[in-house]
Amino acid sequence: MTDQVIAGTDLTRLRELNSLTIVSALRDQPPATVTELAKLTGLSRPAVDVIAQGLVTGGWATVVEPDGSSVVGRPARRYRFRASAGHVIGVDVGAHKILALLADLDGTVVHTARRSVAADANASERLAALDDVLAVCLSESGKTAQDIWAVTAGVTGPVDATGKTTLFAVLPGWQTVDLAAHLSNRFTCPIIVENDCKLAALAERWQGSARDANDIVFLLAGMRMGAGLIIDGVLRRGFGGAAGEIGALKAVRWLSAPAHLQGCPGVPTTVGPDDAAAWTFNAARDGNRDARAAVNRYVKDIAVGTAALVLALDPQVVVFGGGFSRSADLVLDPLRRELQKLCLRVPDVRASTLGADSVALGALRLALNEVDRRLFTVGLSAPPAAPRREESPAQSNEVAGTKV
C-alpha cells in the first residue's frame, strides 16, 4: 500500500520496452523482415532496424541473409530469435516413469530422456533415477548443467510455495523429500517444483486441445485423479498451492472411482493391478457388459467432482487427460451426459491430445515462463546467459502468472 511500486519510465527504459516488444514479435515464429516487424509492432522502420541490430550484437537474434525468394524488389534481410541462446528442462517425476525434456527458448524439444521406475521404488531410488535421467539428457544433448536457464519438475500431490509436498504425498517416502533442494545441488539456475495436474493443464493450453480457451478445467485421470485450473489464461495455484484438489471431499468419489475399473468382474487374474483399468476399457470397447457398467460407474463418480469444479469456475472447456485419456472415446459422452444433469451451463468436454507427455511438457512451459519473467524484469541489456537462482525461494505463484 505504501510503496505502490510504480515503474519510473526513463528514455532507456523505453528502448528496453521496445526491444522486448520486438523480441516478443520475433518469437512468434518465422524469421521476419524489418518492415514486417514495424508493421506488427507499430514502431517505425528505422527504430526497428536499430533495435534488431542491437539484438543481434547482443546475442538475442541472428540475421538470415536473403535467399532466393521470388518477390519483386530488393530482398529483405530477415531476423530470427536466437532460440538456441538458452535451454530449459522440464521433468515429470511420475509413479512409473521419469521423463525429462530439454528444449530451447522457443520451446522446441531438443532432447528427450525417459526411464522406467518401479511404482514402489522408495524416495532415494527415485531420486537416483531422476539424477540419472537428467545426466543422460544433458550429456546426450551436449549440454552441461550451466547451460540450463530453468528447471521445472512435476510431482504428484499438492505443492506448497516452498516446493514441498507437505499436505500429503502419493509417491512412497516422498513426504520428507525436498526436491527443489535436491535439484539445487545440480543446477545453479531457478528451480520450480509443481503439481503434475497443474503442469498438464498448462501443457494442454500451450500445445494441446485447449489452445483456444482461457478458462480451463483439466482432469488428470489415472490411478489417481486430479485437476488443474487455468483461469483467464493463467495457471492458478491457489493461496497454498492446493487449488483443484476437490478430490479430497468425501462426497466426491474421486479416490474410489478407479476401483470400479480395477475391480470389474471378469478381469483376468494374470493382469496386474496397473493394467486392470486398461483391460476394462478394452473390454468395454469390445462390448463386454460388465466392463461397460464399470466404465459408467467410473464416469458417474468422476462427474460429481468435475461438476463441482465446473459450477465453481464456469470454464469454457473441460479437458480429460492423464493415462486414461487413451480411453476418452468411452468416457467423453457419458461424462457430457452427467455434466448436463449436474451443471447450469455445460462446457466443451474434450480429450487430451498430449497423453502421457503432458506433465513434462507443462513443466517445460513453466520453466519457459520463468525465463520470460526474468527477461521482462531484467531486460535484454545483458547478453543471453543462464541466470543464477535468487536467494529467496522461487515464488511459484509469480511464475505461474504468465500467460500462455
Added chain:
Amino acid sequence: MTDQVIAGTDLTRLRELNSLTIVSALRDQPPATVTELAKLTGLSRPAVDVIAQGLVTGGWATVVEPDGSSVVGRPARRYRFRASAGHVIGVDVGAHKILALLADLDGTVVHTARRSVAADANASERLAALDDVLAVCLSESGKTAQDIWAVTAGVTGPVDATGKTTLFAVLPGWQTVDLAAHLSNRFTCPIIVENDCKLAALAERWQGSARDANDIVFLLAGMRMGAGLIIDGVLRRGFGGAAGEIGALKAVRWLSAPAHLQGCPGVPTTVGPDDAAAWTFNAARDGNRDARAAVNRYVKDIAVGTAALVLALDPQVVVFGGGFSRSADLVLDPLRRELQKLCLRVPDVRASTLGADSVALGALRLALNEVDRRLFTVGLSAPPAAPRREESPAQSNEVAGTKV
C-alpha cells in the same frame, strides 16, 4: 495469434504512461508534493513538475497552495487528484430494497438513495422503483444523468456477458428483463449489470474484511445462498458469468439450508417468513436448544458447498457475508470446524464488515473499474468528461479484470 496486439511506444505515449503513473500515485490518498511524487514514481522532479502542471491544466488535478506547515525549507505546493471531475453510480436491485450510491472518482460516496420494494413486486414495479431511486439520487445530489461516467447494477442470479439473467432468475418476472437496455435509456455512459454475490465480494476486498487478501471466497448468505470469487486480486466471472454457482449441485444443500432456520420448532406464528431466520438466530444466541440445533444444521449444509469452493480454489480467506452476516458470531466457529473436517488447508474464515450495503458498494467499485479501464486505454489527453457508451456491449469480463 496473428495480430499479437503490441503497443508501439512513441515518445508521446511515454508521456502518457508517465502521466498515468502520476495519476495513480496521486489517487492513493493525500495531496502530495512534487518531490514526494518523484520519490514515489522514480521520475525526476522536473519531469513530475511538468506532468503535474499538465494535469492541472487538463483538469485532472488541482493545486493545494501551502498552508502553515512547520517544516524546514520552503513550503511545497501540493497536488491533489480531482476526484470531483466525475461521478459513478452503483445500485443494488435487491429483493426487498433498492439502494443506489453515487460516488466521486475516489470512490467516496457523495449521496445515498434507498427505497423498499415488496419481495413479490413484479418486474415493472421493481423497474419503476429503480428509476425512482436513480432520479432521486441524481436530483438530491445536484447531478444529471450526463454527469455520470459509469453505472453498475447488481441483481440476483447469474449474469451472462450481455447483462441478462437468462439461466434462472430469482426476482419475480425477471427472466425477460434486459436491465442494461432499460438503463441505457436513462444514461449515455457505460452500463454494467452484474451478479450480486460477485459485487459483494468485490466490495469486501475493496473496503471490507478481506482487504489484505488476493484469493477470496465470498459467501452471500441469506434466504438465497451464493458465492463470489476473487482470484489473484481480480473478480472472476467464469466463461459464461456463472462462476461460484456451486449451489446448483444437488449434493450441495445450499438451496435447502435456510429452511432449517425458518422451520425451526418454536418460531412464533406471528413472525413472517422473512424474519423467521432472524428469530432463530436470536433464539440460538439466547440458548434455545432447538434454535442452536437448527443453526448447526444450517452451517453443516452450507459447509459442504463452501468446502467444495475452498478445495477447488484454495483461497486465503472465506468471508461470510449477506443478510445473515449479522449472526456471524453463531456461524463462524461451527463453520470453521466443519471446514476443518472437509478441507485440506483451512483458510481464514471471517465475517463481512459491510453488511447490507456490500452489493451497492461492489457495484460502485465495478463502475470505477470501468472508468479506470477507459483511463488507461484512452489516456489523459482529453479533459475529464463522461464517456459515451461504445456500440459493442460492455464485456463484463474485461471490466472485472482490474485489480482492487
Added chain:
DNA sequence: CGGACTTTGTAAACTCCATAGCAATATTGG
C-alpha cells in the same frame, strides 16, 4: 533581528529515442 540552512521552484544544457523523408542499393521482369 539577521544570517545559515534547508527545501522548493524553474530554467538551461545535454542526452537519448523515435520519426520523417531522401538517397543509395539490389533484385525481378521485360
Added chain:
DNA sequence: CCAATATTGCTATGGAGTTTACAAAGTCCG
C-alpha cells in the same frame, strides 16, 4: 540492358527526461 519495386542506410527534426545550477521562500538558531 533498363525500368519498376522494395529494402536499406543516412541525416535532420522534434519530443521527453535527466542533470545541473541558481533563485525564492521559508525555518532555526545565535
